[in-house]
Amino acid sequence: MKIILSLLICFFIVPRAFSCAGNNENHVLDVQLHATLRLNNTQKSGSVLYSETKKLSELTHNNSDLSCADSSDILMVSGLLTGSESGRGVYPTAIDGVGVRIYYGVNYHDSYRSLKKLPFHDGMPVYKNQPLKTKDITLKIELVRTAGEIKAHGVLQFHQQALLSFHTKQLNNIINLHISTALPAPVCNVQLPQLIVHLPSKKLASIGAKKSLPNDQTLIPLSLECNSTPHLISLTLNGDAFNSLAGILNIEKSDDAARGVGVQFWYKKRIIPVNIPFMIMGRELDNAETGTLLIPLHANYIQIAPTTSAGKVNVAATLHFNYL
Numbered sequence: 498m499k500i501i502l503s504l505l506i507c508f509f510i511v512p513r514a515f516s517c518a519g520n521n522e523n524h525v526l527d528v529q530l531h532a533t534l535r536l537n538n539t540q541k542s543g544s545v546l547y548s549e550t551k552k553l554s555e556l557t558h559n560n561s562d563l564s565c566a567d568s569s570d571i572l573m574v575s576g577l578l579t580g581s582e583s584g585r586g587v588y589p590t591a592i593d594g595v596g597v598r599i600y601y602g603v604n605y606h607d608s609y610r611s612l613k614k615l616p617f618h619d620g621m622p623v624y625k626n627q628p629l630k631t632k633d634i635t636l637k638i639e640l641v642r643t644a645g646e647i648k649a650h651g652v653l654q655f656h657q658q659a660l661l662s663f664h665t666k667q668l669n670n671i672i673n674l675h676i677s678t679a680l681p682a683p684v685c686n687v688q689l690p691q692l693i694v695h696l697p698s699k700k701l702a703s704i705g706a707k708k709s710l711p712n713d714q715t716l717i718p719l720s721l722e723c724n725s726t727p728h729l730i731s732l733t734l735n736g737d738a739f740n741s742l743a744g745i746l747n748i749e750k751s752d753d754a755a756r757g758v759g760v761q762f763w764y765k766k767r768i769i770p771v772n773i774p775f776m777i778m779g780r781e782l783d784n785a786e787t788g789t790l791l792i793p794l795h796a797n798y799i800q801i802a803p804t805t806s807a808g809k810v811n812v813a814a815t816l817h818f819n820y821l
Contacts, residue, residue, distance in 0.1 A: 523670060524671070526671070526673070527674075528553075528660070528672060528674045529677070530676045530677070531677050532547045532640070532676070532677075533678070533679045534678055536681060543642065544642040545639050545641055546595065546639075546640045546641065547639065547678065548637065548638070552636075553635070553672070557672070562629065563628075563633075564629045564665055564668070565626070565629075566626075566667075567625060570622070570665055571621070571623070572622070572623045572629065572663060572665055573619075573663075573665070574601075574617075574620070574663055575618045575619075575659075576601050576661055577615065577662070578660075579657065583596055583643050586598045586615070590640075593646065594643055594645045595642065595680075596641045596643040597640055598641050599614070599639070599674075600614055600615070601613055601634070601635070602634070604633050605623075605629050605633045612637055640676075646726065646728070647725060652677060653680055655676040656676075657673065660673060681724060681725070683723050683726070683727045683728075684724050685722065685724075685820055686723075687720075687816070688719070688789065694715065696715045696797075697715065699798055704799065704805070705800055706799065706801070707799075716793065717795065717796060719816070720790060721782075721789070721820075722789050726782075727779040727790075727820035728778075728779050728820075730779060730792075730820045731775070731777075731820070732769070732774070732775045732777060732817070732818055733774050734762055734771050739759045741773060742773075744768040744769045744771060746759060747759055747801075747812075748760065749811040749813060751809065753808050754810070755807055755809060756804070756805055756806040757800060758799070758800060759799050760796055760797070760799070760812045761798075762795070763794070764777065769794070798810065
């Protein structure tokens with residue numbers, strides 16, 4: 498009798514059990530943003546000037562563990578913004594008129610928590626051997642127009658240490674935020690629909706020599722369209738001055754020209770001198786919702802000699818603007 502023995506040998510390769518040992522390392526990660534704000538006069542308080550929504554792993558360029566536990570635990574999460582809230586979750590920056598607002602969201606263990614505003618202090622469960630990673634966190638960072646005039650131009654630097662903190666008994670992970678934003682200098686275009694302004698005909702006897710504000714002025718429709726409100730505008734009225742400080746220009750000489758009459762220029766109730774810079778504060782201009790700054794210039798006839806005669810009145814002038 499032959500006995501045949503068969504031996505079946507089976508090998509089972511069991512994967513190594515996941516353990517958080519060695520993964521619980523403290524991290525300090527930085528979020529660095531670079532952006533250019535686009536400003537215009539139509540932006541009211543509350544308007545969003547810049548917005549960025551990304552995963553924390555994209556913002557930090559690091560997909561690391563924020564928490565890992567060998568048993569279920571509670572992770573304490575803090576979001577911090579320093580300063581006093583100006584409303585709607587907006588906090589101040591170093592630039593007047595620009596604030597920051599930040600939202601935080603988490604998508605972990607098949608559950609999604611909708612975005613909520615910083616600051617906050619909250620707890621969330623973390624499960625055994627299921628690490629919370631930077632890719633599970635979403636941040637929405639906004640720069641917001643706030644009340645007040647944006648006077649500064651150049652670069653806005655905003656820093657928030659410990660923007661986010663993830664804390665358990667074993668570890669403490671910190672996220673810092675740095676924002677570098679270019680604030681463009683104001684750029685304006687002069688809008689003068691009528692290059693030739695017609696003053697209405699007037700009886701010679703009614704033209705006086707007074708240099709006080711007359712009640713028969715003609716409006717010159719002048720405006721500036723700017724990407725932001727200038728802090729200061731310098732307007733220079735260049736021309737053939739009869740009396741520079743009184744804002745009076747000589748009329749052009751011709752055979753049929755009037756005699757003894759000039760033209761005087763005003764801004765609101767102030768005389769605009771001739772060939773001398775005239776300063777206007779940006780905040781005093783009417784800011785229409787169309788983003789147009791209205792500059793109310795007026796002109797009127799004025800007697801400049803004892804003897805006058807009727808005729809044509811032509812005046813040539815050039816307006817030169819500087820602004821900052």
